[in-house]
Amino acid sequence: MSERAGTPAQESDLIDVTALVAAYYALKPDVSIPAQRVAFGTSGHRGSSLNTAFNENHIAATTQAIVEYRAEQGITGPLFIGADTHALSAPAYTTALEVLVANNVRVLVDEFDDYVPTPALSHAILAYNRAGHGDEADGIVVTPSHNPPMDGGFKYNPPHGGPADGDATSWIAARANELIAHGMRDVKMSEPSAVEAYDFRGAYVDDLENIIDMQAIKASGIRIGADPLGGASVGYWGAIRDRYELNLTVVNPKVDATWRFMTLDWDGKIRMDPSSPSAMASVLAHQHDYDILTGNDADADRHGIVTPDAGLMNPNHFLAVAIDYLYSHRDQWPAKAEIGKTLVSSSMIDRVAAALDRPLWEVPVGFKWFVPGLLDGSVAFGGEESAGASFVRFDGTVWTTDKDGILLALLAAEILAVTGKTPSQRYAELAEQFGAPAYARVDAAATPAQKAALGKLSGSDVAATMLAGEEIIAKLSHSPGNGAAIGGLKVVTENAWFAARPSGTEDVYKIYAESFKGAEHLAEVQREAKAIVDAAIA
Template structure:
């Protein structure tokens, strides 16, 4: 923990926006350097122009690759495109428009020339495809909660959610071929010509999203109960959405901080001393937590990251909720209060989410579907209605409309934030009070994630582990009940290892961006037992990967 974590950023912490933009246009990536090639993680390609990992060439090449991918898939409808408030997002959107228009792809951008949350793009894709024969897809220009110097570019195919690994692997490979050839096969026209062309149109993402919210939430209950909401966009793409939500649905809602600043100079520093718009981090959320504890009078305060696909829930009695705790509460509430959902609709969680969810699902009599990290794994269930809820430990989730049809197939931080107000209105208890009730019934787990150093080769070895590589029979004094390298919910490779006992578990996964691997662990036997699990997990993994 950095000694300045939770304190307001100083001028020395701020990125030089001019240098960032100059590097985007002027620097050319070295394709022989793996760190400067296009690489799609769980949420698209991310990087910084200052590190030559997110430059104009990357976006031109990736956009051309997406066009070729959608042609190969027979996708002929419009492409919805939104951007967040990161400094690199607007130039990247412009580059993409130049390539899309040159390739005669119909692209729809925000009608208000504003910022667009990831869930609003997913919502638009699903709305279009529910009634039109020519299927649409989308691009969101965002690095999510990453620092101000980063950029991001992700593709959502016609199912509306994050592209699967087959699609992203093809797109990344083709984009790198374009980079290696000097963009010789990338079609492009000047931005002014692109914007004037018949191929670029507009779509009112905000109105269509905000107007449709009563189909997925009980906003009447929130309004009638007079729930007071303080919403902090954290300088992100939801900035105009929260005001519109309060006005359109007559809610007692205050936008706590409407400021947009590409340097995010108003932010408090995250745990490592960096500016990061992580609404699940107590350090990054310190300002909102202080506002709530200072007698602001809100029943619920919420935060969103830069593209609003994550949520942070702050209550008067407990402060910022742990994302795992809130997921358990949301699941318990929703499956008891959504009569339009299928009676056999399952609960979806990632394998590094809390086992409290397992216990809640068991009490509800619902099948639990445990999948690898990545929201893409929840898309099929949300589309079919077989999976009514999908949630990640990193504060990302979505769920079905009141009638059991899809709302979004990507994470929706605005939705989950408003759900906290609905829970408070309907139950008379805050989400944190509801979680306290769950711990009385199921026990109180201790949960943590730590990072351990690993080389590129060791990370690759971790991804290749098999259950037989775990030779020990006990973990922290308990008999091992499962050794997993595939997710039990769908049989997909987890890219690492999970080991479980009756009262604890750990999972180890390589980082996609740093020379570390991540150890997630949980124990229902207290903090000391958790520490023992973590220590033995690190020793076990280090031994297995050499």
């Protein structure tokens, strides 16, 4: 934790936007260097132009690879494209258009030249494909999500509307790196003309009444504060207020590629993470000015919920409350619709699911795993501990297959409007009923070889039979929901669990842990978890 965490950014913390954009065009990657290759993580290719990790050749080659991928898959419909407010998003967006147009792809861009949140793009893809045009649409979101201002990001969403799966991203990344290695000679580029307009904002905002009880929020008159944190939702919150006549204030409508108005995150960096108390410190200053106060990250796929009585809610706590409320207040949802959670999300969700008599669908880390269930309605809610979630409409049909931070922020307002209780007050009731778990994530040092070993572990590699004084009842290397590999390990007891996963960017592995027996027991779980993992990967 940096000693400056939660304090206002200073001039020395700010990026040089001119230098950042200049480097985007000037620096050319060498794909023989791993750090300069196109590499898709859980949400696209990310990096900084200053490190030659996100540059014009990367984006041109990746877009060309997407063109070839969609042709191979028989995707002949339009491609929706949008971008967030990061400094590198605008040049990357232009590069992508130059390639798409040169390849004769039908491209739909925002009608008002506005920023496009990730959920609005997912919504657009699904709306087009649901209408039955005889072809299928897909999309590109230019965003590194909540990453610091120096980063850029580029994500492909196929016709299912959600994040591309590993097969697709591996193919696209490999082809992009091949194109770069061959001197970009097979990449087509031209002036970005001949694009079509689409009203992302209007289509999304007008449809909200089919998934959120906007009339209840309006009738309640509750005071809502929405802070876009300088991100792509900045134009959406005002439109939502006006369309549904809500008592809503856009707390900070500023957009600045340096994010000079932010407070520093836990490590002293500017990061637009609405689930971080440090990053949200300036928002929390308004905690008592509103009945519900919310924040979104740069592409609005994450949410932060602030209440007058408790401040910023832990994301796990809000997920539990959201699930409890939705499955009790959505009468048209299928009786067998499952509750989706990632395996590092709180076991409070398991206990809420059991009380609701609803099946739980536990999957590995990454929102992409929820896509099939949300698409066919077999999973009515999918959420992950990093403050990302989406759910289905009142009638049980798909809304988005990507995370929707705007939607979850509005749900917090609906919960208060309908129940008269803030989400944090409702969580206190759940904790009284089921117990109050202590949850934390810590990092442990690991060599590349040890990280590789961790990613390949199976439950049988764990010799331990006890964890922090309790019998181990499960040792998981594959998720119970869909059988997919965890890429690590999860160990479970009656009242506690831990999961260990290798970091994709640092020489550490992450230990997620939770205990329903208090903070001291959690610390014991963490200590023993490290010993168990270290022994298994030695």
